Amino acid sequence: MHNLEKTKEIFLSEIPNFxxxxxxxxxxxxxxxxxxxISGGYGVYAQRDQKSFMIRLRFSxxxxxxxxxxxxxEFAKQYNLDGIHFTTRQAVxxxxxxxxxxxxxxxxxxxxxxxxxxxxxxxxxx
Numbered sequence: 001m002h003n004l005e006k007t008k009e010i011f012l013s014e015i016p017n018f019x020x021x022x023x024x025x026x027x028x029x030x031x032x033x034x035x036x037x038i039s040g041g042y043g044v045y046a047q048r049d050q051k052s053f054m055i056r057l058r059f060s061x062x063x064x065x066x067x068x069x070x071x072x073x074e075f076a077k078q079y080n081l082d083g084i085h086f087t088t089r090q091a092v093x094x095x096x097x098x099x100x101x102x103x104x105x106x107x108x109x110x111x112x113x114x115x116x117x118x119x120x121x122x123x124x125x126x
Contacts, residue, residue: 004113011110011117015103018042022099026051043116044102047095053102054095058115062090071112075105 021038024030025046032046039045043056059068072092076084079101085093094105106116 008110011115012107014042015106018044018106019099019103022053022102026099041117042106043091043118044106052096052098054093055097055102055105055116056087057092057094057105057109058118059090059092060113068112068114071108071114075108079105 018038021030021035022044025032025035032050035046043058045054045056046052047054057072064072072084072094075081075094079094079097081094081096083095085095087093097105109116
């Protein structure tokens with residue numbers, strides 16, 4: 001199996017545990033600071049309302065293909081988002097998502113070679 005495919009399998013297998021951490025935050029079993037320590041590496045942050053989330057989508061070398069851009073558009077349409085934020089760090093942020101939305105986007109993004117891992121926290125940005 002190709003290294004990228006192995007990496008994608010690992011990332012996909014992490015989503016259920018990540019979802020569990022999100023639910024712990026929402027139930028009050030995890031503090032926002034503890035959650036941030038976990039979620040930053042996944043490119044996800046709790047928003048100030050503590051009920052919705054932002055996800056940062058990364059693209060290899062900051063190069064977005066037409067099909068990936070179309071996928072981002074589909075996410076925005078599917079989750080009825082007001083906008084798509086293109087960052088100065090060659091990424092895309094989607095805001096005002098719930099836990100299921102975050103996890104579904106992570107899964108679909110990985111399948112389309114769009115990654116969230118390393119999208120925040122102490123990871124280097126491209």
